[in-house]
Amino acid sequence: MQEYFLGSRSMGGFILAMTMMATYGSASSFIGGPGIAYSTGLGWVLLSMAQLPAGYFVLMVLGKKFAIVSRRYEAITLNDFLKSRYESQWVGILAAISIIIFLFSSIAAQWVGGARLLESLFNITYPIALTIFAFSVMIYVIIGGFRAVALTDTILGSIMFFGTLILLVAVIIAGGGVTNIMEKLIAIDPGLVMPFGADGNLSASYVSSYWILVGVGVVGLPQIAVRAMSHKNSKSMHHAIIISTVFVGIIMLGMHLIGVFARAINPSIAVADSVMPTITMEVLPPFLAGIVLAAPMAAIMSTVNALLIMVSSAVVKDIYLSYFNPQAPDQKVRSISYLVTAILGVIVYLMALSPPDFLIWLNLFSFGGLEAAFIWPVVLGLYWKRGNKYGAISSMIVGVTSYILFHQFYPNAFGMHTVVLPILLSLVTFVIISIVTEKKELLQAVHK
């Protein structure tokens, strides 16, 4: 079972970097992101560069301590880690529930992206595209498990990297050079070359708050954290830090720049999510276009696979095995895993049938929710000795509920992304509750 969910702890640096990048660089970076960059301009590329720390920060902060203790406890999911750190079943249940809820919207976003891509590639209707996409993903995940995911991630990651480079060069050539492109953009709307975006509504504080959402906050994403358990040794971890920084940076910068440049080449693309496939087919000969468009497909596939496995491991391992049937034989666990994955697939399919226009928001919503739930229990759990289960439980509850409430009633409070306040609130809660309950327990111990 460790094999299916974690793929054994033997990944070399290159594979680890690729699989982190492939998980992280998803439909939003290849389809949604360039789409928004197309309508917003260089300001959105600036915002996307907040993702650069994701390449080094996660592996440095979770780093060696996470690797050592997760081995010591034979933890194979983030939940295992949390349960053994806080010695509490409730932490495990809450974690599993947050994973299931939020990764769901994330998976839906990826499926929409994949289907949109097929739609514009083959000129088929959206429901048919979605059906084809759903089938291929399900077959792949059910047969492969994590190991297959990690191995193919390496191939998929390389495709993403080279695809980005090829397309970037082709777009610059098609636009007649960077200087020429900038002139055209200024002629369309000077806001496109300013850091504040075409409508001028990308304020410095809003853009900066993305450093929390897509930069440092990524530490709290279970699908990323689980990667930080799986490297072979510290050498491979060091390699992974370097490779993922350079690759993540180049891909994020490249893809979003392509979105902006596309505006100068073809200013009349209506649906944001189809910017990237449309421009690719416009500037590249069919054969190369096929290879390059494999990049977003690769990103989506690998992300979806990782997420599906996360969710089904949360359901099977953290809920079914922990609370319903701890003695279930391997054979039964296996068939239940398949069943759960298949049911998940059907539900996501139904959700994705009528998708919102900007799939990136759906994806970012789940990013924020997971970060609000996990960032402090993970980080303070690793480095703050006094953090206890009461602190962890209350900070998860406060983080998630305040995130949902802010999202509903007061989005982008104080001009920052919605995720910022819930993360602060859950930090305060974690610290205060841990200290207060610690005193209580000490007092009780004294009275006894």
Next chain:
Amino acid sequence: MDKDKFFSNDPRFKVAKKEAWIGVGLVLFNFVWWFAFAYGLGSKSPDEYTYILGFPSWFFYSCIGSLIVMSILVIVVVKYFFKDVPFEEEVQDIQNQSDKKSS
């Protein structure tokens, strides 16, 4: 108690803690660089922009520049400041190794 396993005097944990702080430092530097160039050079009308390789200078320094600078910094930091430690339970071994080095 379980907690002690998380916070024992394991020398590897010291290494880990130091490297985590290095990570925090890098992010802060990264952010300041990015922010200062983007809004320092970009907060005026596009007519007044200067251009580097075709890009507005705020964009060149803030986005392309930070990618290059951070890549170099990360490589230097990892190569010269990060320590190799075993992840398995072989605490004895590191002590032996460091003994050998010091002798």
